[in-house]
Structures are given as C-alpha cells and as structure tokens.
Amino acid sequence: MIKAGIIGATGYAGGELVRILLGHKNVEIKWYGSKSYIEKAYASVYQNMFQLVQDTCLDDNLEELAKQVDVIFTATPQGYLASVLSEKILNQVKIVDLSADYRIKDVSVYETWYQIEHKSPQFIEEAVYGLCEMNREQVKSARLVANPGCYTTCSILTAYPLVKEGIIDADTLIIDAKSGTSGAGRGAKVPNLFCEVNENIKAYGVTSHRHTPEIEEQLGYAAKKEIKINFTPHLTPMNRGILVTEYASLKTVSSYEEVKALYDKYYANERFIRVLEKDVCPETKWVEGSNYVDINFKIDQRTGRIIMMGALDNLVKGAAGQAVQNMNLMFGEQESEGLLLVPMFP
Amino acid sequence: MIKAGIIGATGYAGGELVRILLGHKNVEIKWYGSKSYIEKAYASVYQNMFQLVQDTCLDDNLEELAKQVDVIFTATPQGYLASVLSEKILNQVKIVDLSADYRIKDVSVYETWYQIEHKSPQFIEEAVYGLCEMNREQVKSARLVANPGCYTTCSILTAYPLVKEGIIDADTLIIDAKSGTSGAGRGAKVPNLFCEVNENIKAYGVTSHRHTPEIEEQLGYAAKKEIKINFTPHLTPMNRGILVTEYASLKTVSSYEEVKALYDKYYANERFIRVLEKDVCPETKWVEGSNYVDINFKIDQRTGRIIMMGALDNLVKGAAGQAVQNMNLMFGEQESEGLLLVPMFP
Amino acid sequence: MIKAGIIGATGYAGGELVRILLGHKNVEIKWYGSKSYIEKAYASVYQNMFQLVQDTCLDDNLEELAKQVDVIFTATPQGYLASVLSEKILNQVKIVDLSADYRIKDVSVYETWYQIEHKSPQFIEEAVYGLCEMNREQVKSARLVANPGCYTTCSILTAYPLVKEGIIDADTLIIDAKSGTSGAGRGAKVPNLFCEVNENIKAYGVTSHRHTPEIEEQLGYAAKKEIKINFTPHLTPMNRGILVTEYASLKTVSSYEEVKALYDKYYANERFIRVLEKDVCPETKWVEGSNYVDINFKIDQRTGRIIMMGALDNLVKGAAGQAVQNMNLMFGEQESEGLLLVPMFP
C-alpha cells in the first residue's frame, strides 16, 4: 500500500484527490492537511465523504508528514511548497506538487508572472513537468513532479502534435479558454458567489494570466524555439470543465487526413486522450468526472488557419487525476489505476 | 460473466446503466436497444462513451434478446414491457423493469393513474417491488423486479422507519419533492429546453402525479392500513438529484434520540443509506453520481410535526444504480458490486 | 421630485432599489449609503449602472441623511435601524425599512427569533407592516413602514384570502418555500459560492427560520387567533425567484369555483397579484424582474387538502419593488409608478 498525504485537502482539487484515491487499489490516505479546518472531521467539510472518510483534518507539517508517508500531494497556494521544501524531505518522500512552484524552469519568469520570490530555486532543475503524455519516462524516476495547471494541460495537449511537427506557426497561436468555476477555488470571494457567476460569462487575466508562460515554455520545447502566444481565460457558469479553442496559421496547406495522422502519431496509444471523429466538437460535459482529454480540429481553407479544440475536467485531468497518473508512474503502478472513471452524463 | 441487455439504452436512465455496468466486474452488456437510434453507434449518441463502447444500437426485440442474455433492463415508456412480456421470456431471462408496469399490485389503480390498459396483469403478483432495503430477500429469488420510481425511492425510504414503527400518523404525510431535470427524460419537448428550466422552479402534476399511488401502496404496507398522502413534485434547474421534504404529525412527543434510534434500527447496516448527523440537512450535491440516499429529520415541538428530508441521485439510486443493486441480489453478486461510487463534488 | 436615500445600497436589494428608482418619474436618489464601499464609485460596484449612476458611495449616517432627503430606504442587517432611529429623524423623513426590525409587534418574539435585543421598541407600535394589498390605507399615512420579508410576502399573499375567510384550518398550514440565491445576500460566504449552490438543492433553517413568526403574526390577524405553522425554506440554484407550495386542510368540501371566487374577492382588483387560470401552476420565471405575485391552487378531494402555490421575484415584490410600492402610497404617487415592469422571459 502506498501511504499518501495531502496538504490542502479541503480545496476543490484536494477534495477530488480524495475522491479518486478512495477508488485506488493500492493507496491509503494517511494525512488530510488543511490549515483552515484543523481538527474538524474531513467529512464535515465535504459531506459527500460521510461514512467514507473518518479522519479529521491536520495542520500542514511537511517535515512530520514526510516521515509518515510515501507520497505527498501539495494542493496549496503558490509559494507554499517552495518555502518549506528541503533535500531532507525529498530524500524521504516523493512529492506531486499541484501548485506552480516548480513548473517553470526560468526562475525570473516565475517571479515576474507570480510576483513572489522563489524560496528554493535549487529544486527547479530537478522537478519534472508532469504532463505524462509528454514526459512519461522522466516522471517515472522523479522525486518531485510539478503537476501542470488545468488550463495548461488542456492548451498544451491540444496543440502539441502540430507544434512539434512544425505544421503550424507557433507564434500565431491564440488560445481562447473557458473554465468552470471550480478552477477559481473554494475561497469565499464575492466574484465567485453564485449570483455573480450564474447567467454570466467574462474574460479575466487578459494578457496577464499566469498559465501563459507555462504554455509558452512547454510548447517552446516542442517548437524548439522561444514562442509568444495569446492566452485568454473566461469564467463560465458551470462547476467543472475547461474548453480551449485554439487558432493558428498552417504553414502549409494540409488536409484533414494529414493533420489527423499527426494527432494519431502522438495520441493513438494514449489512454486518456481521445481524438474525436471528424466534425465532432469536444464538449466539457462528455469528459466530466473523468481523466480524459477530448481533442479535435477543423481546417479553414478560407483563412489558412486551423482551429483546434480540447476539453477536459479541470479537477481531474486538470488537477487531481493527472496528479494520480503521475503518482502511478512514480510508483510503478498501472498508469490508469484509479483513473478508469467513466464520464458522467448528464 | 452476466450477460446483460438494455432496452431503452439511449434514455438518461439507460445511459446511466451503461456507465455503471462498465464498472461492474461481472457484467458484459450485449445489447444496446434503442428504437430511435437503430444502427447508430452508441458512442455517437452518448459521446462520453467514445472509445469505451464500440457497439451500435439495436432494435427492441425482447424475444430475441431473451435468448442471448441473462438479464434484461427495460428503461422504457409505461406499457411497453407489459405489452410484450410472456411466461416463455421469464423462463429464459431475469428482468429488471425500470418502468412502472409491475410496481402497483392493484391493476385498477395502475390503470386509473397511468391511463393505460395493463396488457399482462398476470405477472403483477409475481413481480417483486425492488426496493432492496425493504424487500431484499424476495428480490434474491425474483424473476421479475419492478424497479421503484425515483421520487418513490426517496419518498419511501425517508419515511419508512417512522411509518413502520407507527410514531407518525401516516395520513398526515405531505411530501414536497424537488427533482433535477434529467427525471423528465431526453425527449425533445419545449418545457424541458434549457431556457425554460434554467432560472425557474415550478410544481407540476399537483395532486395527480403517478408516483403517488406507488408511495401510498408501499407505505401502506408499512402502516398496515390504506393511506392517502399528498405528493407534490417540482422541476428544479439542475441535471440530477431529488430532494424530498416530508411533513407528518408525531403521534407521541418524541425526542431526537428516540427518532434517531428508529432510523438506526432500520438503516444502521444499510450501505447505501446514510442517516446524517444531527442538524445536517441532506443536499442533493453530496450524493451526486452515487447510490446513496442521505436522510435526516427535525422535530418541531411547536407544531408537533416532524420534518423528514431525503436526497438521492435520481439516475443512480433513483433508477440505474438501484437496478444494478437488484441485479446483484438476483444473481448472487455482492450487493454493492459496481456501486461503490464516491459522490462527486462539486 | 421625491429625494431618496438608500442605506445598504450595495446589497442585492439595494441594487434593485436603484434599478427600479431610476425608472421612477418622480424620484431622485441623493445618497448611496454603503459602509463597505465608501468613496468608491457606485457603478464600479454594480457595473450595470455604468453611465447611469455617477455617484460614489457614502457612509451610513442616518441623522445627516434625514436632513437631506424625503424618504430613506434601509436595506440593512437586522438591528441596524432599531439602533439608530429616533423621534427626531421620524419627524424629518419617512422611512421604508427592508430589515425585520419593525415587522413583529411582540418584541419578545422578535428577540427570541432574531437573538438580538431590540434597541427602540417604542417605534414598533407605530410601524406599519407594508404589505400594501392588506394594509394599503395605513401605509398611506405611515412615517415608518416595515417592508415585509421576501418569503413572508409570498407565503402570506398566497394563503391570505383562504385564512381570512376561514375555509382552511390555519393550524394545518405547511409552507414549503424555494428561493433563488440572491435572497442569501452578497456576503462572501462559502455556502453561497457558485460551486456550492449550482447543481444542488437543500433545506435550511428547518423549524427555525426567522420568517416563521412574521407569517404567523400576519396570518394570525387574518385568522383572528394565534396560529402555529411549519415553514421550510430551500436554497435553489437560480438567481431570483421564490416559489411557495402551501398545504392546508379544507374545513369544508369546496369546489374550484368557490375557492377561486374567494381569491377574486380579494385580488381581482390588485394590479400586482395575478391569480392564474385553472390548472396553471405559478413558475418563478414568469414573474422575473417584475412586481407580480402569481398565485394558484389545486384541491385534492382524496385528502381533503388544498395546495396553494405562489411565485414572486424576491428582489422585486419580495424587497425593492414592494418598498417602492409602499413609498408610492406614502407620498401620494400612483401606486404602480416605476413598477410596471414586464417580466423578462427567458
């Protein structure tokens, strides 16, 4: 049995980790960390867990936790893990970090976009960017995995084969993303109240959203050059789901079949990526509750652009599901263990 | 492996049966019946099943189906099963009927409330009312199970111990029920359009809803007398979930502890019924996607009434989950096999 | 021009007052009071008012305000007005109080249910309960109007004619109410976050909601005796709207026509009460944005009960609209001035 601890267990991503790990054959959760709910029964914070989880919430204590478990998931605010991580801890335990602390290799880029000083840049190099479909082998041997952001997972996977193969001009890439509200977290803020979100849609973080450099870095590796893109997130009145609509100029005239073949080259054997049938547009509802990313595209001969679309559940493949997928790889488990969740409809 | 066929596989309850059965260790779906989508790929009707289900939809043919499978689920309009069922079929196959055809023992009550002539009343006596928590033993040996309605499951289980123990006056029972819209089915009707349901709540079927006699019959057995109740359903702007709020006069002054003890007497060992902690009100969201019924109550000393509350997912415990629970009992499977679904939040 | 001031202008009811008063021919808003947003542009708090309202928010200062305006609307927490009101102020200005401070005549009842000491009980007697359809004449000459609660307006008006005429037994009255989330206010609390409310329904305040004694008092006047009822509110995933479903035993067998005649006796000439056609159930969507209450009923001969239903927009007839209706009466304006809002659908 893998013993797991969660720091930030009462956020939405933390709650989803619990839901998924409860269905994992070889994992036992030993620590429900939550600074806000210390000593409260976990099931009183998440009533869905009534009779399923008997534990009470504990404080954040990474050092102590490192002694007791095999893997720690940190679903914490930016800067937390960087401020407490040490070589000693990494020698004791494997860590899957759901925050952004170790996602970006260039520390100055991190500090510019996140407006925080990075407290342990010495671990950045070692950290593996945990997009399993791209970095599977490195994840397997990692001590520290930087679990990708929800928008980034969807944005990158949707464009990756075409950027990698060089058939689109990566600098023309425009990503228009729509997210369910769970992405905004469980903090009590007026803009996230039901009456403010319901019957409403808006863009936010225009030109300045922190997932931008993460997308640029990863797709830059694929493009083998530095790239600059536009990324615009939107808040959508639904609980879960991210849809990205991505626009790019095709370098050469391509047919549907040619492009489809490129997607298949990378994804045909990927269990959690489904390239849909011709002309079927991804919808967030079709992946809800599951670890799937649904992807498709459409070529516009009139404008010479391709429109790529991707959909995932931001709490599963965009957070907790991907974290478990990484953990599976790190511990030699079946990659899909605990993740064979059939999407729920409606 | 139990071979299963579904008639009405493309309705919402049928789709949920597929979702649940895909996670059942010992079941294989052999027949996706759907009159409306014959020869269409099932996964093109329910895109969440892409790559998970390869089959195409078949016509309704109960006789043929009976030869090929061990169990048939009929998620069909009222009157369908009654019009095609025969002794020969029942000798070949077990049937879990999600329609109302065999739920009501008095055929004239059925015909009055449903306004249909019953075509095979000879099987009514034999049919077992499939509320596992009340009729577990009979279900185990049944050939034909009448799977209870969504409203009825929730309404009955919420009041059952108190009616059975006679501490409330069953004739004072008033059930005010609120349902998500999936209960209305997938038929293309104006009142079920997004813009008609969203931002709206209404009562319907006031004094005349067909689940009324079903509740009266079952709670009447518990009360050991004929009872008449009021049942008022409401359409609520959410996909899934039923909440019932039930009012009844207490025959004798009772304390919280006394009433709680009665609930525990019946439900303490029931895996899928959770009597919540004191003062916690059931919410539909906390059971979403799962087979749970969450129940609680509050005594009003001022008026001498008790307010009972129950919540379930209308497509799971209110339809497909309960159907699988019945199937498990009928085939000697673990009762919870395939049903250990952790509720999804948010 | 009537000069108006609003204390609590940045709550949802305050915002709705602004929306309605902007369309009133003879009112000018002189004071947008908001402790939380002092010196912020009102239109930056409610972006819908951009270019429509140029003012900035001011502090709460009832004494100063009383000198500058003709009418003050207090959309404030319980206890605020009671703690600052004085005879001097009431000599300078008329007040419509949207809080509960002066709704309940028996101060001990108020203090029991609200758990606050009442700081100015001397004004309770004078305050007129501002349900225009019942107390029109008294409102006209009032200095201080206690504007009814949202649930209470709907609950009372739906049952009033039948209680008043004594054809139902008021002590059997059970009110099951469903409210949109704007009724919970704009405070930043976890239970009101989008992801907590959306796809969810729950009861709350069961047996203890503060609107209970208000309903009991007013319907008690109609019944000419003290009554005790059950009132259960539910939080519903929609922005606006209240639906009440009320159950009571008929004292005598009555026909649809007889009951309809009683409703017409009281409401046929009421502009803002619409008794619907036979068998049409009220829906909150059909009154959204308007000052209407839609009412109807159904007799259940089987159980001897009547089911009454009422729907209104909690922010309009349930709060700001009714406040303006009261103001119109107090200032000799046309009662419907500013309130001829056509419900918006969808």
Place this chain on the structure above:
Amino acid sequence: MIKAGIIGATGYAGGELVRILLGHKNVEIKWYGSKSYIEKAYASVYQNMFQLVQDTCLDDNLEELAKQVDVIFTATPQGYLASVLSEKILNQVKIVDLSADYRIKDVSVYETWYQIEHKSPQFIEEAVYGLCEMNREQVKSARLVANPGCYTTCSILTAYPLVKEGIIDADTLIIDAKSGTSGAGRGAKVPNLFCEVNENIKAYGVTSHRHTPEIEEQLGYAAKKEIKINFTPHLTPMNRGILVTEYASLKTVSSYEEVKALYDKYYANERFIRVLEKDVCPETKWVEGSNYVDINFKIDQRTGRIIMMGALDNLVKGAAGQAVQNMNLMFGEQESEGLLLVPMFP
C-alpha cells in the same frame, strides 16, 4: 400611435419584442403572428404576459397584415420574408426583418452560406443594414431594414472603430464568441434540452457559421477591402448574453490612450454603447435585459496584438431592442424610446 405587427411572435426574439413594445409610448401591437399557436391566447404561450396581453395568436399573412399596420417585424426563419415580400407590401408598410434575408448584399454569398435560393433578390439593394450606430441616416428613410444578427452586432461594434481607422490588420481578426442558449431558439431539439446544455460548453459551426459573411461584409466596408476572418461561436449554459473576444494584430505600436481615443471618436455620443473604464472586462450579466453593448480592449505588447471584448444581450441589442431602435429611427421617434431599460443584476 404606430400600429405594429409581429410575424413569429412566439419565438424568443418575438417574445422580447412584445416585452419591449409594451413599454413603448407610441406603439400598439395589433397582430401576434404565430403559425404554431394559431388561435391560442398569446399569454398562454408566454405566461409572463398574463393580464398584459389579451390577444390570441394569428396566422402569418403578410398581405393582410400590411393593410392593418404601420410596421411589421418579421422574426421568422431564413427565407420566409424573401418568399412573400412584394413591392405592393413595401408600399403599404415598413418592415424590420430580424431574419438574414436582406442582410447580405451579394446574393450568391447568401445562397452559399444559407443553402437557400433567395426568392426576392430585387429588394436586397434597397434594404438597409440596420446597425443604427453605423447606418443611422439610411435607416431613417428606409422601407426595409435588415436587422443584424446577434453575434454580428456584437462582433462588428466591438471591432468597428479600429478597422475603420486602419490600426489593426483586419485579415488577422479572430472572433471567439460565446452565446447564451436563447440564441438557439425555442424549437424542441435534443441539443437544446436543459440537461444537454447545463454544465457544458462547446464550439459549434466552426469555420461555417452563417454570421461569418455578414461580419466580413460589414467590416469589409469599414476596411475598404474584402476581408476574411475566423468566427467561432460557442454555446454557453446561460439564458441570455453574448460575449465576443476578438484578437487582431496592431499595425503600429499603440498606447491604451490612443486606442481609447478611437473608440471614443465613434462611440462617445452613442447612448447604447458603453466603452468601459480601463482594465474592466465586459460581462454579459451587466447588460442583461438592456440595449447596451459594453466594450473594452487590452493591448498585448508582448505579441503585438490587441484583444477586444464586447458584451450584449442577444435578445435585446442582438435582436428585439435593435429592431425597436430601427423602428424608432424609421418613424421619427426618439431613438431610445422604449429602450431605456436598466440592466438587471443579478
């Protein structure tokens, strides 16, 4: 009094026309045309109109109607008006057509994108494209106004000043649009059911949506050249509202102030266009129920692109409100008469 007739009065746009015209001082609706509900009370189709509209629905009979009224609004399927319009009718009555029949000057473009033969191309030249902010003077003297589409109104107005002034490269324009579901109409179709739309977002009509050529034509006039753009609409789980996010490359480096000045040049005196304050992103909720378009933009120095955003209510400024605005101009009424609707929040 202007006598008005509506063909297609029971669609959502038709219903909104009724709501708005009921508040117009100088208009009387004489004809509620609805093929689907002939002889049914209009208020039974739209229950919000109970007691406000007494009329029953009539058949579509343009010739007869032309004799009885001064203006006809056609909120009808594509092709209807083109198939019945005649010189004789246009001599009797003014027409505001909410369909696409006369929006596109090049009949072959219309026939290609709409896949219908145009039955009266002789009136295309005369028809005025009714975007009041661009064609105010021509509308005033028009007999036949082609009321713009909902997506197009929002898309064009958001980009118009920058295209007209040539500071963006119009061929780089990418429009990512999100619409509430009322835009899909009131037809009973499975994809528009509550359970299919709720908790879901998807793109549709990718590269092929019919509003594309309309946008290209109008912005082409501004750019003084033929342009080709990408336009991608998305279905969003809300009743009303359109948000467009538009991306284009800036031809020259520009500051916020320079671009803001261009917007002001065109829109500072426009009553229904609100260019928001710096860094405030438009949200559909802030314009709901009103005739406003809220617009803003953000320059991305990193990529040299500008992101423009626009929001409107698809049934008001995107359909019925704009139609009334056109009617006002055609009849010499105050342009804003009946349209001073304060947006409703929440």
